[in-house]
Amino acid sequence: xxxxxxxxxxxxxxxxxxEAVRDNTPEVLAYGPSQGIPQLxxxxxxxxxxxxxxxxxxxxxxxxxxxxxxVFAMLATCDPGDExxxxxxFYTNYNGFATIAGVKLVPITSEVEAGFHLPGRKVIxxxxxxxxxxxxxxxPNNPTGTVLRSEELDMLGEVVRDNELYLLADEVYRDFTFxxxxxxxxxxxxxxxxxxxxxxxxxxRFSSCxxxxxxxxxxxxxxxxxxxxxxxxRLCPPTLAQYGAAAIYGSLSREYFAxxxxxxxxxxxxxxxxxADEEGVFFLKPEGAFYATIRIPVEDSDVFAxxxxxxxxxxxxxxxxxxxxxxxxxxxxxxxxxxxxxxxxEDSMRKALAILKEGLRRFEG
Amino acid sequence: xxxxxxxxxxxxxxxxxxEAVRDNTPEVLAYGPSQGIPQLxxxxxxxxxxxxxxxxxxxxxxxxxxxxxxVFAMLATCDPGDExxxxxxFYTNYNGFATIAGVKLVPITSEVEAGFHLPGRKVIxxxxxxxxxxxxxxxPNNPTGTVLRSEELDMLGEVVRDNELYLLADEVYRDFTFxxxxxxxxxxxxxxxxxxxxxxxxxxRFSSCxxxxxxxxxxxxxxxxxxxxxxxxRLCPPTLAQYGAAAIYGSLSREYFAxxxxxxxxxxxxxxxxxADEEGVFFLKPEGAFYATIRIPVEDSDVFAxxxxxxxxxxxxxxxxxxxxxxxxxxxxxxxxxxxxxxxxEDSMRKALAILKEGLRRFEG
Numbered sequence: 001x002x003x004x005x006x007x008x009x010x011x012x013x014x015x016x017x018x019e020a021v022r023d024n025t026p027e028v029l030a031y032g033p034s035q036g037i038p039q040l041x042x043x044x045x046x047x048x049x050x051x052x053x054x055x056x057x058x059x060x061x062x063x064x065x066x067x068x069x070x071v072f073a074m075l076a077t078c079d080p081g082d083e084x085x086x087x088x089x090f091y092t093n094y095n096g097f098a099t100i101a102g103v104k105l106v107p108i109t110s111e112v113e114a115g116f117h118l119p120g121r122k123v124i125x126x127x128x129x130x131x132x133x134x135x136x137x138x139x140p141n142n143p144t145g146t147v148l149r150s151e152e153l154d155m156l157g158e159v160v161r162d163n164e165l166y167l168l169a170d171e172v173y174r175d176f177t178f179x180x181x182x183x184x185x186x187x188x189x190x191x192x193x194x195x196x197x198x199x200x201x202x203x204x205r206f207s208s209c210x211x212x213x214x215x216x217x218x219x220x221x222x223x224x225x226x227x228x229x230x231x232x233x234r235l236c237p238p239t240l241a242q243y244g245a246a247a248i249y250g251s252l253s254r255e256y257f258a259x260x261x262x263x264x265x266x267x268x269x270x271x272x273x274x275x276a277d278e279e280g281v282f283f284l285k286p287e288g289a290f291y292a293t294i295r296i297p298v299e300d301s302d303v304f305a306x307x308x309x310x311x312x313x314x315x316x317x318x319x320x321x322x323x324x325x326x327x328x329x330x331x332x333x334x335x336x337x338x339x340x341x342x343x344x345x346e347d348s349m350r351k352a353l354a355i356l357k358e359g360l361r362r363f364e365g
Numbered sequence: 366x367x368x369x370x371x372x373x374x375x376x377x378x379x380x381x382x383x384e385a386v387r388d389n390t391p392e393v394l395a396y397g398p399s400q401g402i403p404q405l406x407x408x409x410x411x412x413x414x415x416x417x418x419x420x421x422x423x424x425x426x427x428x429x430x431x432x433x434x435x436v437f438a439m440l441a442t443c444d445p446g447d448e449x450x451x452x453x454x455f456y457t458n459y460n461g462f463a464t465i466a467g468v469k470l471v472p473i474t475s476e477v478e479a480g481f482h483l484p485g486r487k488v489i490x491x492x493x494x495x496x497x498x499x500x501x502x503x504x505p506n507n508p509t510g511t512v513l514r515s516e517e518l519d520m521l522g523e524v525v526r527d528n529e530l531y532l533l534a535d536e537v538y539r540d541f542t543f544x545x546x547x548x549x550x551x552x553x554x555x556x557x558x559x560x561x562x563x564x565x566x567x568x569x570r571f572s573s574c575x576x577x578x579x580x581x582x583x584x585x586x587x588x589x590x591x592x593x594x595x596x597x598x599r600l601c602p603p604t605l606a607q608y609g610a611a612a613i614y615g616s617l618s619r620e621y622f623a624x625x626x627x628x629x630x631x632x633x634x635x636x637x638x639x640x641a642d643e644e645g646v647f648f649l650k651p652e653g654a655f656y657a658t659i660r661i662p663v664e665d666s667d668v669f670a671x672x673x674x675x676x677x678x679x680x681x682x683x684x685x686x687x688x689x690x691x692x693x694x695x696x697x698x699x700x701x702x703x704x705x706x707x708x709x710x711e712d713s714m715r716k717a718l719a720i721l722k723e724g725l726r727r728f729e730g
Binding site: 006008010011013018021026027028029068071080095097099101207208209212229233234235236237238240241 | 604
């Protein structure tokens with residue numbers, strides 16, 4: 001079974017992470033600070049500084065995974081019943097976080113033909129109501145692999161400024177950009193210091209999904225004060241992994257990131273080689289993260305994905321993909337699309353995609 | 366500075382916890398199961414079985430601390446705007462969790478003269494409206510140290526049965542009962558299998574507050590299915606500490622718990638010796654957990670606690686206590702009360718309480 005359906009990287013967690021975990025075994029595993037341990041917050045400040053983004057330590061709060069960062073961002077910017085504009089397809093779990101926060105997600109559809117880049121300003125502002133509090137983006141994008149252009153971010157900046165909204169950016173994949181692209185953070189938008197919130201995680205950056213560590217960044221002190229209150233209610237993020245994360249943030253080189261990006265870019269290239277010219281398959285070259293959302297020649301990709309699992313195999317092997325309908329809020333959309341996570345090595349990727357292609361040729365429906 | 370203000374135990378985390386953490390360092394720290402790793406769920410099943418409570422593994426879900434267990438319980442039993450009846454004084458963070466879940470807490474006041482035991486059935490049912498979905502208890506209680514009597518639990522069982530509510534029980538301190546008392550879990554209430562939810566944590570049980578591991582238990586399969594959905598949205602609880610927790614659940618003896626209870630009971634006895642006969646001080650003997658809520662002869666315990674910190678010391682030392690107003694939802698209540706957490710060794714407890722007594726004698730207001 002080849003798992004192209006989940007974003008679980010196969011890259012090894014840096015050994016320095018484990019060394020730091022082993023070296024930090026106090027007699028009493030006490031509550032840590034609600035904002036996270038100082039050395040980790042400081043290490044993240046340094047990480048952003050290397051990319052030219054100046055932050056104060058107080059503008060960074062450690063969360064229990066990127067998941068909690070999204071929940072905190074929603075809770076801090078919205079009252080129950082408020083709305084957040086977002087772009088579909090989007091990371092499915094945003095739905096669960098919105099339910100927890102009592103927030104309504106208002107989707108704007110992006111299109112596979114446009115490489116899932118944003119529609120124009122007017123389309124976005126048409127969705128803004130008196131209950132809208134924020135625009136939510138994921139950049140680089142899960143599930144599409146799209147990296148927003150600098151002008152798109154400027155446009156979003158104007159939208160949130162003119163409509164007095166917040167811009168919430170899930171930048172978990174910010175290190176993963178291909179073909180020489182650099183990622184522009186919403187923290188780099190001039191004059192929007194009070195309106196931007198970044199949600200982040202070490203899960204993919206350091207291949208440590210099970211650590212459950214992320215962070216939330218905002219220069220808006222009032223907003224951060226509200227986030228701190230939610231953080232205090234849950235006492236603290238997990239302590240053990242924080243020592244590991246602080247150690248690797250401090251020790252990893254640019255070469256580490258370059259090597260990781262190169263690995264994923266090569267896999268992306270395998271995806272292009274294997275699928276781009278396949279009859280009935282359509283997608284633009286993914287620009288970052290490690291996902292692609294792909295149109296396939298089927299009526300219902302849910303049925304296709306199930307069929308691949310239960311009724312199809314090549315030499316006893318098959319490939320799991322994620323049907324894309326789950327990434328859309330609008331009913332009926334995404335039924336002819338799948339998401340592929342290219343988290344396997346090149347050899348496995350080729351085998352998995354060959355099986356997928358064979359399945360597409362044989363599937364009837 | 367003596368910290369009697371926070372529930373951070375000084376007991377050492379069992380070495381077996383750290384050994385298991387050191388022994389479980391996979392190459393890739395991947396996402397674990399959303400319900401928690403099987404060996405930990407199984408170990409918790411065994412823990413309950415030792416106390417005569419039969420559970421299926423599927424009735425246990427691992428959470429990120431007891432905090433998340435409370436949030437999940439509220440989210441799974443309530444819609445936004447619904448109400449939960451609870452008893453004040455109560456653990457302050459319930460307010461934050463209720464805000465997250467969009468739930469309104471409806472307090473019923475318990476009294477220091479009654480040792481903070483429950484009022485009668487009628488008082489409770491008077492607070493039940495058509496928006497009420499649950500009754501929330503903490504047993505043994507933080508901040509009062511009260512252990513509910515078997516008849517009180519029977520009465521609550523009747524209330525939730527007759528009014529079609531859930532009974533949510535924070536049983537984090539279930540191992541901490543004094544003077545030979547045994548704790549009765551809501552899981553032992555006959556015929557209420559579909560209405561009871563237990564929220565639990567290893568923070569105090571294994572002195573591992575920084576692990577951020579708890580669990581939620583319910584035999585109501587439909588309710589658990591809803592909880593699993595929230596659990597899936599946040600992917601998984603922290604992996605590292607789960608191995609530690611599974612190991613100690615499996616290896617700890619009854620003697621471990623007996624020793625821990627004996628330690629806290631001795632500290633409770635020190636509290637009684639030092640404070641019970643003090644002029645103007647009133648409280649009944651705490652029955653469990655490691656807290657007492659105590660009436661003191663001051664007008665505003667907030668002012669008193671601050672004064673102890675900034676304007677009072679004995680030989681350069683002072684004592685921090687928690688003003689009780691923060692544990693009440695009803696404005697104005699608890700101003701002549703403090704909460705003491707007896708989490709220091711006996712010698713430190715005596716010194717801390719001597720300073721507190723001296724402060725009470727000298728304080729004007």
